[in-house]
Amino acid sequence: MTAILEPETQSTVEHAVRLSGVRKAFGTGARSVVALDGVDLAVEPGEFVCLLGASGCGKTTLLNLVAGLDAVSGGEIELNTARPAVMFQEAALMPWLTASRNVELPLRIAGVKRADRRRRTAELLDLVRLGEVGDKRPHELSGGMRQRVALARALASAVHGAGGGKQALLLMDEPFSALDAITRDVLQAELLRVWRTTGTAVLFVTHDVREAVRLGQRVVLLSSRPGRVVQEWQVDRLSAAGEAKTVDEINGRLREVISSHAAA
Amino acid sequence: MPPPDAGVDTVEPDAVAAGLDALDTPDPGSSRTPVWRRIARTAVPPLVTLVLVIGVWQALWALAFWPEFKLPAPATVGGELWARLTSGEALGFIWTSVHRAVLGFLIGVAIATPIGLVVAKVRFVRAAIGPLLSGLQSLPSVAWVPAAVLWFGVTPTTIYVVLLLGSIPSIANGLVAGIDQIPPILPRAGKVMGAGRLAGARHILLPAALPGYLAGLKQGWAFSWRSLMAAEIIATSPDLGTGLGAYLDNGRFLADMPTVISAIVLILFVGVGIELLVFRPLERVVLAARGLGGAL
Structure with a gap:
């Protein structure tokens, strides 16, 4: 890590x-x-x-x-x-993006460079134990897995800019x-x-x-x-x-x- | 909260979690159906319909309820169609009409997309021109032909004006509907991720509205095609070349029923063909990515 x-x-x-x-x-x-x-x-x-x-x-x-x-x-x-990052009752994932692109989204919006984004996304997906399903889209995941993707996305958003x-x-x-x-x-x-x-x-x-x-x-x-x-x-x-x-x-x-x- | 190393989590939470994941993951589409079977499933039902229609037609013709010049035999129409196709004339008619329709449709998309975005997102604009857009959609585009002819004469401009007045409202309305149907949680999620207006539109609004927009485009194409035919049938002139509409009107002028029916068949054929070859695959890709559209 x-x-x-x-x-x-x-x-x-x-x-x-x-x-x-x-x-x-x-x-x-x-x-x-x-x-x-x-x-x-x-x-x-x-x-x-x-x-x-x-x-x-x-x-x-x-x-x-x-x-x-x-x-x-x-x-x-x-x-x-x-x-502050927010996690809602629904996962609120973007249905057209894969799990890893969803986690990446807040970093993309924040203008983080691609290589950096990819690396952090992979880390966060591993953290919520979804490293293997990064290429799946939300509809291919169960409710619990979707909520874990949402957690990883929220962490990406929360931890980015933290520090200092x-x-x-x-x-x-x-x-x-x-x-x-x-x-x-x-x-x-x-x-x-x-x-x-x-x-x-x-x-x-x-x-x-x-x-x-x-x-x-x-x-x-x-x-x-x-x-x-x-x-x-x-x-x-x-x-x-x-x-x-x-x-x-x-x-x-x-x-x-x-x-x-x-x-x- | 329990201390990290004690409490409720005694049942190997990792194993439970892994088991849940394995059970919960939806089956990624079991064995794919073979190609020939998929083709058979989609192609056979419409073919059956076609054969039935021709059969009824043949029977009606054989019973001779109507004189030959009102209801020709299927074979006569088939002969006319075949002659036009083999001589290459039919291809000329189709090309004349299709290139107009495609060009007009693309101009329509370029004009209707910003209109749709503004109507969907700016309340005042929606109140001001939203009803007008919906109203225009229900106005038959033939109604514009006399006005267009008086403004621009029998020129290509007239044809394009009629086509645009027919297609723009339905494309714009499709985009508005697409944006209206976005679940409100998605823009909210975008906002808490720090997406401003521009980033929100690019990363969330537009991709989320894509299925509705595509439906609008499909309908817009149908409207373009219909409007074009209306314009071509009414505004005929040697300078404009012979499109499918003019070909149809020729048939009426010569009281030649086989020509009229051949023209109708060709018009139908092009409309359905573009829908099947362009819009259906596009729609399938967009919907499949979102886990929608099981029927396609």
């Missing part, structure tokens, strides 16, 4: 991204809907943070804001990273929720392995408590309408029993948050 896949060396910056008092409203006047209200959140370099919440809590809105697909209505987002004080940041919007249980399980393990190899910071959105606890170092629970940070849990290096206990605890809190909406 070459430099681009090595863990980030010690850096002086203490966070990869910091949201302070972020507010997002859609529409104007009396009919406006407040999706996020006063969200404070920081992700350290190389940290794996899971954002958890029921539907309508503005998880996706938050990712869109960090990704720069949408503008905040208030507050501030401070990015110490290169352009710039961190890599990967934003993931329920990337495994459309997959079957076994594939999801395998891909979660795969993601952890890739994350440890690359040392990218990850902001992972999910509505699955078990997934959040298994993957994340920290789990952040958002309330719904408007989304606010309700509580945080440190879930790094838990024992199996500790993990089960935390899952129960978070589930209970999540239920509380959801049932509070029935009264309103």
